[in-house]
Amino acid sequence: MASIKDVAAAAGVSVATVSRVLNAHPSVSADARARVLAAVETLGYRPNAVARSLRTDQTHTLGLVISDVMNPYFTELARSVEEEARALGYSVIIGNADERPDLQDHHVRNLLDRRIDGLLVSPTDGGSPLMLDAVRAGTPMVFVDRWIPGVDVPVVRADGQAAVRDLVAHLHGLGHRRVAIIAGPAATTTGSERVEAFRAALADYGIPLPDAYTGQGDFQAESGRRVMEGFLDLPEPPEAVFAADNLMALGALDAIRARGLRVPRDIALAAFDDIPWFVHTDPPVTAIAQPTGELGRAAVRALVDRIEGRTPKSVTLPARLVVRRSCGEPAPPFPSPTQSPSPVQRSTS
Amino acid sequence: MASIKDVAAAAGVSVATVSRVLNAHPSVSADARARVLAAVETLGYRPNAVARSLRTDQTHTLGLVISDVMNPYFTELARSVEEEARALGYSVIIGNADERPDLQDHHVRNLLDRRIDGLLVSPTDGGSPLMLDAVRAGTPMVFVDRWIPGVDVPVVRADGQAAVRDLVAHLHGLGHRRVAIIAGPAATTTGSERVEAFRAALADYGIPLPDAYTGQGDFQAESGRRVMEGFLDLPEPPEAVFAADNLMALGALDAIRARGLRVPRDIALAAFDDIPWFVHTDPPVTAIAQPTGELGRAAVRALVDRIEGRTPKSVTLPARLVVRRSCGEPAPPFPSPTQSPSPVQRSTS
């Protein structure tokens, strides 16, 4: 592979001059520039990004460590992150923690070793020593979706409280009183916040959330299945179940179907995180939708601000309830031409 | 951030010795090793992978350029690729082409500039000059899922011919005679092969595949919606539609639902690529399943073989039909305890 030396030789100039034209430095004669460009062309020269990074101490690369790529929510987040980063001149390297703190550390370490310019993370746990060290060392960092309390890092996330209240109002309006939740890991903010928001909203209606109705999942499908089976084995199973993410809702659906039960006739189901398939499931699933693309873009902007010396602030965007039929309400007879802009949005599916 | 010099100074040895202990070189005294390790520990030193790569001309990184991350098939592929690569000591950087040749080139160029050790690609088109140049220049490369004919690069993919034949037998057995396909881009191998396999299998039953029943999609949901709308507008719409990937099937479902039509009563639907949600859609969708994880792992092994000087061969694994209810057959009354190992597998959903 041709190096800058080859280009310099071919163009009859020094490597310094080649470097200048490559970096659009103004003080290069038109003649030299033309010869360099011609040499670059005929040699098919491409600058070695590794060497450039070593020299400039910049990689123009962002690290994104997410909890689980297989979760459509995070896939979409990753996609929007890459798009915004590309628009701002950065590449992104994704590390998939698969909800495992050890894997998360593996990726953080790998990314740090590669000297990425900044790190976007959706922590799988309460913060490993490695992650905390990275913050302390001054690594530009931004948390997305999940965050670590007590750590001074900007957070870009959705606030689901209002949407959860809307969901509880919806469930209550449909007559559900025995209500359960499949929660995420308590060590994650989204794991604990969603339970707390749900519990608080239920309390407003005088509905308790007993331990038996609080299942501990890990945000992955298998745990949703397991917890739902536990609920169904109860002497008095819940009438409605709220899965704290879409994967656990999938697992819950598997468990319900395996028993030959029907949603919402035998049990109501709602999920945090909306996905395109929820429109087509049997029945369409009522879900809380996050402004995922917005979150990804805002997170990148915050991180790039930080990298480039500005001081980003945390961003919180509202989530919203999308009512479909999985909690018992009949669908509207005809699709309405427009969707309601109110917090409780009725889906046209 | 501490460099190898700082470690050397703290340990009272030369940087050469530090490098040796870091790379497990045998000829280092126990004493020197201990001092270096202690210095590494107290300084929190981590080797700079950028510098190491520049020096060794190896990045221990694989590039993966896929057509569309939002497609669950590719998400799973990416996941298995990363897992196998990690097991073999490599990292992977994913580039999402989003079915756009220009974006694909952007990522290939970016990856090449970063001097990745090898490239895994699922081409979005018939091969850009850039990609062809990379092959010619000797970049270790392996194609996954899709490939470029006439280019001497190992291919790891699934063969769907038998499964497509099984699907056509299934459709024919259910009485469908007017059968249509939503195809992928003709410039991709999977785009053209799936149509050809479908056409050939239909021919065995004397069923034609007229142009009006051959819709041109791009493997993304919106195109599935558009093509399906076209089919439904036909004076004589098809009785059954085969979507060449799961995203176009999603779009097709959207279009069907928007018209107030029902699957399979009004129109039958089948898809290439199986996903977990197909079990829960209304109705469960009959699909052709690829051994996705296997493909990803085999592709990585082939690429690493190539990188490390061995000579990999192409790998072709069979896809299989998973019959559910979207083509009209009633589901079995009870889930069967085991699944049939025959090519035509009956799903228990």
Place this chain on the structure above:
DNA sequence: CTGAAAGCGCTTACAG
């Protein structure tokens, strides 16, 4: 077993 030195491919003050 150990260290001095060269060199990977760049960028960038510095001097002219």
Place this chain on the structure above:
DNA sequence: CTGAAAGCGCTTACAG
């Protein structure tokens, strides 16, 4: 406008 030179952080023959 241009080039020689230093240096980014490593690794690795080479000599001892």
